[in-house]
Amino acid sequence: MKVLLDSHRCQGHARCAAFAPETFVFDDDGFSRVREGMEDVKPENAPGVRKACANCPELAISIIED
Numbered sequence: 001m002k003v004l005l006d007s008h009r010c011q012g013h014a015r016c017a018a019f020a021p022e023t024f025v026f027d028d029d030g031f032s033r034v035r036e037g038m039e040d041v042k043p044e045n046a047p048g049v050r051k052a053c054a055n056c057p058e059l060a061i062s063i064i065e066d
């Protein structure tokens with residue numbers, strides 16, 4: 001599974017990082033992005049990424065299933 005983040009939608013609520021801190025990080029302007037090398041979601045990180053996707057108010061996170 002892969003995770004994508006649409007930076008144009010992100011409003012910096014930080015819910016994604018609360019659910020999946022290993023996957024999301026914030027830039028200097030307070031917006032989220034996927035950490036480098038974490039686009040391919042490891043199985044152990046998948047539950048948190050799914051919760052982040054489901055709880056992003058801006059629908060900025062997309063999941064691509066394998």
Ligand code: SF4
Pocket residue numbers: 005009010011012013014015016017031032055056057058059060061
């Ligand atoms: S929850 Fe969504 S809008 Fe909020 S910081 Fe994360 S990606 Fe951005």
